[in-house]
Amino acid sequence: MTLQEEVIHEIEQASDDVLHVLLSFLRQTRLSNSEPSLLIDLAEISSAEFTGEKHYPLRGMPLVIPEDFDAPMSDLWDALGT
Numbered sequence: 001m002t003l004q005e006e007v008i009h010e011i012e013q014a015s016d017d018v019l020h021v022l023l024s025f026l027r028q029t030r031l032s033n034s035e036p037s038l039l040i041d042l043a044e045i046s047s048a049e050f051t052g053e054k055h056y057p058l059r060g061m062p063l064v065i066p067e068d069f070d071a072p073m074s075d076l077w078d079a080l081g082t
Helices: 003-013 018-028 037-045 048-055 074-080
Strands: none
Touching: none
């Protein structure tokens, strides 16, 4: 497995903070001169846009609260037995 494949694998396994995982992985692994394209790929992968699309699909959507959000729910109170 090449270094580039390892980095992509680590990022895909990351739960929330891709940049944190990427930086910790790079601290553990030295970049060799034989893979100069890796730096360009890392710049694209670590963009905030990528993180938002992959892990936060609702980001950017409008927050809508219905008019009856805090209306009393008598059926709920009856079900709770109070």
